[in-house]
Amino acid sequence: VPCLGRTGDGGVCSNHGECFADQNGKAFCQCEEGYEGGACSEDIDECLGSPSPCSSDALCTNTWGGYACTCDVGYEGDGQVCTNIDDCETAPCGEHGTCIDGIDNFDCVCNDDHEGALCQSPKKLLFAVYADTPYNSVQELALEGHITQMNQAATSHFVIHLGDIKGGY
Numbered sequence: 001v002p003c004l005g006r007t008g009d010g011g012v013c014s015n016h017g018e019c020f021a022d023q024n025g026k027a028f029c030q031c032e033e034g035y036e037g038g039a040c041s042e043d044i045d046e047c048l049g050s051p052s053p054c055s056s057d058a059l060c061t062n063t064w065g066g067y068a069c070t071c072d073v074g075y076e077g078d079g080q081v082c083t084n085i086d087d088c089e090t091a092p093c094g095e096h097g098t099c100i101d102g103i104d105n106f107d108c109v110c111n112d113d114h115e116g117a118l119c120q121s122p123k124k125l126l127f128a129v130y131a132d133t134p135y136n137s138v139q140e141l142a143l144e145g146h147i148t149q150m151n152q153a154a155t156s157h158f159v160i161h162l163g164d165i166k167g168g169y
Helices: 136-154
Strands: 015-023 026-033 059-064 066-070 075-077 082-084 097-101 106-109 126-131 157-162
Touching: 066 075, 126 136
Parallel strands: 126 157
Antiparallel strands: 015 026, 059 066, 075 082, 097 106
């Protein structure tokens, strides 16, 4: 009997194969999935296959007789299928912004009236104020210089002039 003492006992066919006889009575091993070699004792690294048995968004780890798939950070699933976790699901930007989902992150695009990483702060309205000038040509030149500086800095939303713009005559 060619397979006597060979089936699943760790012998010729190891514990990962079953011994069969061909029509000529010669013994051969039929390996379990994940094993190869004449005695079925060599582990197949399924992770080296192309395409990978795992999702492109997962890590494939070889195990004896098989493999394990683990979704990458920012993804969820069984490793065969991984989907991006919706980081905007909890509405982190609140009612004053729009959340743009990324991979394990998000960005907030704030409405015009709010700012901050989570659109949590109302924008400040800034005013520049000047008063009672110019009264002469020297002050007029100085005022033009100040206005040019304010326009270049662009830190104020509005510029307000208080008072008059000429000498008391």
